[in-house]
Amino acid sequence: MADHCLLEMRHINKFFPGVKALSDVDFTLREGEIHALMGENGAGKSTLIKVLTGVYQNDGGEITVDGQKITIRSPQDAQNNGISTVYQEITLCPNLSVAENMYIGREESFFVHSKKREKNAQSILDELGIPARGTQILGSCSLAVQQMVAIARAVDMKCKVLILDEPTSSLDDKEVNVLFKLMRDLKARGVGIIFVTHFLEQVYEVCDRITVLRNGELVGEYLTEELPQVQLVAKMIGKDLDELSSFDVIEEKDFKDEDIFYEAKGLSSNEALPFDFTIHKGEVNGFTGLLGSGRSESVRAIFGADKVNGGTVKIKGKSVKINKPIDAMKNGIGYLAEDRKRDGIIADLSVRENIILALQVMKGFFKPISRSEAEAFADEYIKVLNIKTASRETPIGSLSGGNQQKVILARWLLTHPDYLILDEPTRGIDVGTKLEIQKLVLKLAEDGVSVTFISSEIEEMLRTCSRLIVMRDRHVVGELKGADLNEAQVMKTIAGGEAVNEE
Amino acid sequence: MNNKKHRREPLTDTQLLMTIAICTFVVMYVLAMIVFKGGFLHVQQIFDMLNDNAPLIIVSCGLTIVMIGGGIDISVGAVTSLVAMSCALYLNKGGNIVISALIAIGIGLAFGLVQGYLISYLEIQPFIITLAGMFLARGLTTILSVNPQKVEHEGFKALMNANQNSIKIPWLGYTAKNGNLIPASLELGVVVALSCVLLIFLLLKFHKLGRGFYAIGGNQTSALMLGINVKLTRFFSYVISGLLSGIAGYVLLMHSGAGNATNAAGMEMNAIASAIIGGTLLTGGVGNVIGTFFGTLILTTINKIVVASPLNAPWWQKITTGGMLCVFILLQSIILSIRSKKKKDSKGKENKEEKA
Numbered sequence: 001m002a003d004h005c006l007l008e009m010r011h012i013n014k015f016f017p018g019v020k021a022l023s024d025v026d027f028t029l030r031e032g033e034i035h036a037l038m039g040e041n042g043a044g045k046s047t048l049i050k051v052l053t054g055v056y057q058n059d060g061g062e063i064t065v066d067g068q069k070i071t072i073r074s075p076q077d078a079q080n081n082g083i084s085t086v087y088q089e090i091t092l093c094p095n096l097s098v099a100e101n102m103y104i105g106r107e108e109s110f111f112v113h114s115k116k117r118e119k120n121a122q123s124i125l126d127e128l129g130i131p132a133r134g135t136q137i138l139g140s141c142s143l144a145v146q147q148m149v150a151i152a153r154a155v156d157m158k159c160k161v162l163i164l165d166e167p168t169s170s171l172d173d174k175e176v177n178v179l180f181k182l183m184r185d186l187k188a189r190g191v192g193i194i195f196v197t198h199f200l201e202q203v204y205e206v207c208d209r210i211t212v213l214r215n216g217e218l219v220g221e222y223l224t225e226e227l228p229q230v231q232l233v234a235k236m237i238g239k240d241l242d243e244l245s246s247f248d249v250i251e252e253k254d255f256k257d258e259d260i261f262y263e264a265k266g267l268s269s270n271e272a273l274p275f276d277f278t279i280h281k282g283e284v285n286g287f288t289g290l291l292g293s294g295r296s297e298s299v300r301a302i303f304g305a306d307k308v309n310g311g312t313v314k315i316k317g318k319s320v321k322i323n324k325p326i327d328a329m330k331n332g333i334g335y336l337a338e339d340r341k342r343d344g345i346i347a348d349l350s351v352r353e354n355i356i357l358a359l360q361v362m363k364g365f366f367k368p369i370s371r372s373e374a375e376a377f378a379d380e381y382i383k384v385l386n387i388k389t390a391s392r393e394t395p396i397g398s399l400s401g402g403n404q405q406k407v408i409l410a411r412w413l414l415t416h417p418d419y420l421i422l423d424e425p426t427r428g429i430d431v432g433t434k435l436e437i438q439k440l441v442l443k444l445a446e447d448g449v450s451v452t453f454i455s456s457e458i459e460e461m462l463r464t465c466s467r468l469i470v471m472r473d474r475h476v477v478g479e480l481k482g483a484d485l486n487e488a489q490v491m492k493t494i495a496g497g498e499a500v501n502e503e
Numbered sequence: 504m505n506n507k508k509h510r511r512e513p514l515t516d517t518q519l520l521m522t523i524a525i526c527t528f529v530v531m532y533v534l535a536m537i538v539f540k541g542g543f544l545h546v547q548q549i550f551d552m553l554n555d556n557a558p559l560i561i562v563s564c565g566l567t568i569v570m571i572g573g574g575i576d577i578s579v580g581a582v583t584s585l586v587a588m589s590c591a592l593y594l595n596k597g598g599n600i601v602i603s604a605l606i607a608i609g610i611g612l613a614f615g616l617v618q619g620y621l622i623s624y625l626e627i628q629p630f631i632i633t634l635a636g637m638f639l640a641r642g643l644t645t646i647l648s649v650n651p652q653k654v655e656h657e658g659f660k661a662l663m664n665a666n667q668n669s670i671k672i673p674w675l676g677y678t679a680k681n682g683n684l685i686p687a688s689l690e691l692g693v694v695v696a697l698s699c700v701l702l703i704f705l706l707l708k709f710h711k712l713g714r715g716f717y718a719i720g721g722n723q724t725s726a727l728m729l730g731i732n733v734k735l736t737r738f739f740s741y742v743i744s745g746l747l748s749g750i751a752g753y754v755l756l757m758h759s760g761a762g763n764a765t766n767a768a769g770m771e772m773n774a775i776a777s778a779i780i781g782g783t784l785l786t787g788g789v790g791n792v793i794g795t796f797f798g799t800l801i802l803t804t805i806n807k808i809v810v811a812s813p814l815n816a817p818w819w820q821k822i823t824t825g826g827m828l829c830v831f832i833l834l835q836s837i838i839l840s841i842r843s844k845k846k847k848d849s850k851g852k853e854n855k856e857e858k859a
Contacts, residue, residue, distance in 0.1 A: 076730060091728040093721035095516070095788040096714070104718055105730030107711050114709075135512045153729075 004031040006066060006192040007052075007083075007161050013060035014047055014216075021047040024061075025218045027211055029161060029192040034183060036203045036224075037196045039213035040236050040291060040456065045196055048213065049163055052194075053085045054078040065160065084154030088166035090146045092153075094139035098125070098132050102153045124152050128182060144175030148182055155186065162186065163194045168202060169292070180206050198292040199473055200229055200495065214238050230495035233290070237458065237491065255280035260317070261450045262302070262333075262419055267311030269301035274311060275476050277302065277469070279419065284441060284451045286461040289471035289494060295454055296338050298471070299421045302452075303328045303335040329362050334412035338423040338454075340401070344408045347397030351389050351407055352378035354396045358411045381410035386436065402433030409437070419450040426455055438464050458490055470494055519842070520782025520835060521794035527780075527831075528797045531804050539811040546675040547687045552803045557692035557758065558583060558751040558767065560799050563774040563781075564703045565744030567795045570778050571707070572740040573720040573787025574622065574629040578636030579748045580770030582614045584763075585640040586752025588647050591762030594656035603659070607753040608746065614640065615745015623738040637771065644764050651763040654756070666691045666757045692754040699747060703792045716740055720787030776824065777802055780831050801827075 007029040014022040022044045029035050039045045050056040052063070054072040063070055065081050072078050078085070092101040099114070099121035121134035130148045132141050138149065147167055154162055164183070168176050183193055183206055195207060203210060203224070210227060212219040212235045219235050227235075259280045268274040275298055279285055287295035300306045304322045313322055315331050322328045328335065337343030346354060356374045363369065369377075378392040385406045389399055396407055405425055412420060422441065426434040441451050441464050455461050461468060462485060470478040470493040478493040514522065536543045553560075562579045569576045589610060590603045618636050622629045654660070667690055676686035707713035715736040718726040727733050755767060781798030783790025805827055809820045 075728060079730070087728075091722075091725040093718045093725050093729070093788070095721035096717060100714060101729070104714055105726070110711050112709050112711060112714055133512070137512075137515050140513075 005029070006031050008064045009048075009052070009061065010064075011061035012048065012051060012058050012063075014044075014051060014056060015059050020216055022051070022058075022216045025213065025216070026221075027218075028221065029194060030209075031192055032187050032190045033208040034187055034193045034195055034206050036207040036210045037194055037213070038203065038210055038232065038236055043213040043236070044216040045213050046165075047216070049085070049165060049194070049196065052078065052083060052161075053163065079157060079159075082158065082160035083163070084157060084159035084161070085163040085165060086147060086150045086154065086167055088169055090143065090150065092138055092146060092150055094137075094146075096138060097134065098136050098138050098141065098149050099134035101138050101149055102134075102156060106157070120156075121152075124156055125149075128152055128155065128185065130182070131178075142175065144171045144179060147171070147179065151182060151186075155191075159191065161192050161194065163196070165196045166198070167195075168197060168199060176202065198290055200232065200290070201473060203232075204229065212236055228495075230492050233491050233495040236290070255283060261315065263314040264302065265312050267301050267313065268309045269297065269306040270309065271306045272297040272301040273474050279450045279452065281418075281450055282445050282448045283467065284445045284453055284465050285467040285469065286453045286455070286465035287469050287471060288454075288458065288461055288490060291456070293471040293494075294474035295471050296423055297474070298476075299335070299423055299452055299454065303333060303421060305335065305337070326361065329358065329415065332416075332418035333421065334358070334415055334417035334419070335421040336405075336408055336412060336423060336425055338427075340405060340408065340427075345396045345404050348395055350393045351382070351387070351396050351399070352392040354407050355381055355410045355414060359414045362415055377414055381407075381414065385410055385413075385440070400429075402429035405429055405437070406433070409440070417449065419452075420444065421452045421454075423454045424456065425453075426457070426460060434460070458487055462487065462490075472496065516784075516789045516839060516842075517782060517791050517794075519838065520784075520789065521791045521797070523834070523838070524781045524794045524797040524801065528801050528804065531801065531808075535804065535808050535811070539808065541811065543807075543811070545677045545687075547677065547685075548807070550687050550689050550693075552800065552807065553693045553696070554688075554690045554758065556799055556803050557690065557696040558755040559770060559773055559777065560696040560796060561699050561747050561751040561754060562770060563777040563795045563799055564699050564792050565747035566771075566774045567778045567781070567783050567790050567792050568703065568707070568716055569629075569740045569744045570775075570783045570785060571720045571787060571790040572716045572737055573723065574737065574740060575775070575785070576618070576629065576633045576741060576744045577771045577775075578614060578618065578633040578640060579744060579751075579774055580767045580772075581637040581640035581644070582611060582745065582748040583752040583755060583770060584766040584768070585644045585647075586610050586749050587756040587759075587766050588644045588652065588762035588764065590753060590756050591652040591654050592647055594654050594659050595652060598656070600656075600658050600662060604753055607756075608749045611745045611747070611749020611752065612742065613745070614748065615742040618745065619738040619741030622741060623734045629741075641764075644762075644766075648762065649764060651761050653761040660760075663757055663760050670694075690758060692757055695750065695754055699750065700792050700796050703743075707792065712736065712739060717788055720789075722788075773799075773802060776828055779828065782835070784835075 005028055009025065009027040012022050012025045025044065025048060027048065037045045037048065047056065051058045052072065054074045054077050057073065063072065065083070070081050072081065096104065099118040102121050102124070103117050118134040125132055125134060130145065130152055132145050132149060138146060141149070151162065167179060171179065187193060197203060207224050209221060210224055210232065211221045212232065214236065260278055261281045263278045265276050266274040267277065272294055287298060289295045297306065301308060304324045304327055308323050313320055320331055322331065325335070352374055355378050356369050360369055375392065381387070382389060382392060387406045387410070388403050396404055399407065409425070425437050438460065441453055445451055453461060453464055467479065467481040468485060468490065469476055470480065470490065472494060480489060480493065532543070542548045562583060566576055566579060586607045590607050593603050593606055614636055618632050621627050621632045668688065669691060670689040671686040672689070673684065673686040676684055679685050707716065715726070715731050718729065718731050719733050719736050723733055756762065759766070777798035778790065778795045779785065779798070780801050781791065781794030781796065783795060802824065805823050806820050809815060809823050
C-alpha cells in the first residue's frame with residue numbers, strides 16, 4: 001500500500017521572465033504518507049505548490065494523479081482532481097458558521113438546507129475529532145480550529161492529496177499537537193499529505209519522507225529516518241559537510257566588559273521570544289538561522305520595531321527603555337530593515353530626501369534641515385558610498401537595488417549611530433556592491449561602531465562577523481566565536497547540536 | 504454530545520446589532536408616546552411613517568445587500584428620482600400603466616447592470632462608479648423636466664386612489680374631535696416595501712446567492728478559494744440594488760403623484776444611515792434587512808420626534824439625525840469590541856481549564 005503512488009510530478013519546469021523558477025523537478029507522493037517539502041527562500045517550493053494547485057501553469061513536464069495524466073488550470077481544477085490546499089492564512093470566511101464554511105461554494109441546489117448541512121458538518125467534525133460545533137461562527141474559533149475546519153472541508157471533498165502550506169506558523173505547541181494528530185488520522189485513511197514548513201523539528205515529528213529543493217532544482221528525496229537533521233540543513237543550504245573548507249578565522253578581538261555598548265536581558269516582543277544579547281563597542285556580530293528562525297524578529301525587538309513586551313535594556317551601562325523606533329534612534333541605534341521595498345525606501349522621493357529622512361526625524365520636524373545642508377549631505381554620501389545615481393534629485397525608485405540599499409545605508413550613517421543593525425543588507429544586490437557593503441561594515445567597526453549583521457549567506461557572515469548567534473525555531477541555540485566560527489559548526493548548531501555528522 | 508447539539512449558540516454580530524436596533528426603536532417610540540402623547544398614541548402615526556417612507560425602505564434593502572457584499576451604492580436616490588420623473592412624463596403622454604411599470608423596472612435594472620458590470624468585472628471602485636451614476640441620473644432627471652410633472656393620466660389616478668384607500672383598518676383607527684371615526688390607512692406601496700423586505704430576508708438567509716454576499720463581504724480572497732464566483736455574486740448585488748431603486752421610484756410616484764427633479768434628494772444617505780443603524784457594517788459581511796427596516800423606522804421616528812418637539816426646524820432634524828448616527832456607531836463599535844475582548848478572555852480560560 002505504501003508504494004502506491006498517488007501523485008507524480010515529472011520533469012516540471014516553470015519559467016518567469018528572466019528566471020527559471022523550477023527546472024526539471026520530480027516529486028512523488030505515495031498513498032498514506034506525510035511528505036515534507038523543504039527548501040530555503042527562493043528554492044521553489046511555493047512555485048511547485050502553486051503549479052500543483054493551479055495558481056500557476058507548468059511550462060513543461062507532466063502531472064499524474066492515480067495514474068491518470070491531468071492538466072491543472074485553476075484552483076477549482078485541482079480540487080476536482082482531489083488536490084486540496086490549506087494555506088497558512090486561513091482562507092475561510094470568519095463571519096459565516098463552521099458548517100457554511102465547509103459547504104459554501106459547492107452547493108448543488110440554489111437553496112440552502114442549513115439544518116441538513118449542520119448535521120453533516122457535525123458528523124464530519126466529530127469523526128475527525130475537531131473541537132468545533134457546526135453552528136458556531138467560524139471567527140469565534142481559535143486559529144488552529146479554523147485551520148482544521150479547512151482540512152475538514154477538504155476531507156469532505158474526498159481529497160486524495162492534501163497540501164498543508166506552513167500550517168503551524170501561527171499555532172502554539174498544544175495546537176500543533178492537535179493538528180499533528182489529525183494529520184496522522186488522515187494518513188491512516190490513505191490521504192497523501194504534502195507538508196510545507198520551516199520548522200525542522202516538526203518535520204522529524206510527523207513526516208515519512210522529505211523532498212529538498214534548492215534554487216529551483218531537486219536536491220533529492222529521502223526517508224526521514226535516513227536523513228539526519230544536520231544533513232538536511234546542509235542539503236537545503238547547498239553545501240555538503242565534507243566539501244566545507246574552513247574559512248579564515250577573523251582575529252578574535254578582546255572585548256572588555258566596560259566596552260559593552262548594548263545589553264538586553266530577557267528582551268521579548270510580540271514577535272520574538274525572550275532572549276539575552278550583548279554587543280561591545282566596535283564589535284560585529286551576526287544572527288543566523290534558517291528562514292523563520294526568529295533572527296529578524298529579535299533584532300526588530302532590539303530596535304523597538306515590534307511592540308516590546310518585556311526585558312531590560314542597558315546602553316553603556318545605563319538602563320533605558322526602547323519601545324518604539326524613535327527611542328532606539330535617540331540612543332544611537334540604527335536599523336536597516338529586511339524588506340527594502342516595504343520598510344526602507346520611499347520610492348517617489350529623491351535620493352536626497354531619502355538620505356536625510358532619519359536625521360530629520362531625529363531632529364524633529366520643527367527644525368527642518370535646510371536645502372543647502374541636505375544637498376551637502378547627499379553629495380557627501382553619494383561620493384563616500386559610491387552611489388550610482390544620475391543626480392541627487394533622482395527618485396530612488398529608479399535606482400538599482402544595490403544603490404537603493406546604499407542610499408538607505410547613507411540615511412543611517414548620517415545619524416552617526418553608535419550601533420547599526422543591518423538585516424539582510426546584501427539580499428538581491430550584485431556581487432560588487434555586496435563586497436563594498438561588507439568592507440564598509442568592517443570599516444565602521446574599526447571606527448568604533450557596533451554592528452549586527454544578518455545575512456542568509458553564511459559565508460558572508462563568517463567573513464564579517466566575529467561572533468555569531470545561532471537561532472532555531474525562535475530560540476537562541478548557540479553562540480559561536482573564535483575557532484568555532486566555521487561553516488560546518490554553524491550548520492551543526494542550526495540543525496541541532498545533538499545530531500552530529502554520522503559519517 | 505447531545506449537550507453539544509442542544510447548546511444554544513451565542514448571538515452572531517448580525518443578530519446582536521439587529522436586536523439593538525429593534526430595542527432602540529421600541530424604547531424610543533415608547534418614550535415619545537409618554538413625553539409627546541398626541542399623534543404618537545395613534546397607530547396611524549406608525550402607518551404614516553411607513554406610508555411616507557416606503558420608497559426609502561425598498562432602497563435601503565438593496566443597499567443592505569450591496570453593503571453586506573462589502574460595496575456601496577450611492578446612486579440609488581438619483582435613480583429613484585429619475586424613475587419617478589420618467590414614468591410621470593410617459594404617463595402624461597398617454598402611456599399605458601403596465602408599460603410605465605416596466606419602464607421603472609427597466610431603468611433601475613439598466614443602472615444596476617452597468618454599474619455592477621463596471622464594478623465587478625472591470626474592478627473599478629464602487630464609490631466612484633455609483634457617484635458617476637448618481638450624477639448621471641440626476642442630470643437626466645433635470646433634462647427630462649426642470650418643473651415638477653404632476654401625473655394627469657386617468658388610469659394612474661385611479662391607481663393612486665387605490666394605493667391610498669384600499670387598505671383601511673377601522674379597529675386600529677381613532678375618533679377625531681368631531682366624533683367621526685377615522686380608520687387607520689396603509690398604502691399599497693407599504694405592502695410592496697414589506698414584500699421586498701421579506702423576499703430579501705429569505706434570499707439572504709436561505710439562498711446560495713444570499714450566503715455568497717456574506718462570504719464575499721467577509722473575506723473576498725477566501726470566498727474565491729472556497730469556489731464562489733466572486734465577480735458574479737458582486738455583480739448581482741448591484742443588479743438587485745438597481746432593480747429595487749426602480750421599484751422604489753414607482754412606489755414614490757404612486758405616493759406623491761408627481762415627478763420632481765428634487766424628488767428623493769439625499770435618499771441614498773438616508774438609506775446608508777438606515778442600513779448602518781440597523782447593524783450593517785460598512786466593512787461588509789455583517790447585516791440584515793430586518794435590522795435595516797428598523798433602522799429606517801428609527802430614522803423616521805427621530806424626525807417625527809423633532810417635529811413634535813419645540814425644536815421643530817429642518818436643521819434640527821438633520822442635526823439630531825447626525826448626532827444619533829454618531830451615537831449609534833459608537834455604541835456598535837463599543838459593543839463589538841467588548842464582545843471580542845470577552846471572546847479572548849473566555850478562550851484563555853478554556854485553554855487553562857483544558858491544561859489543568
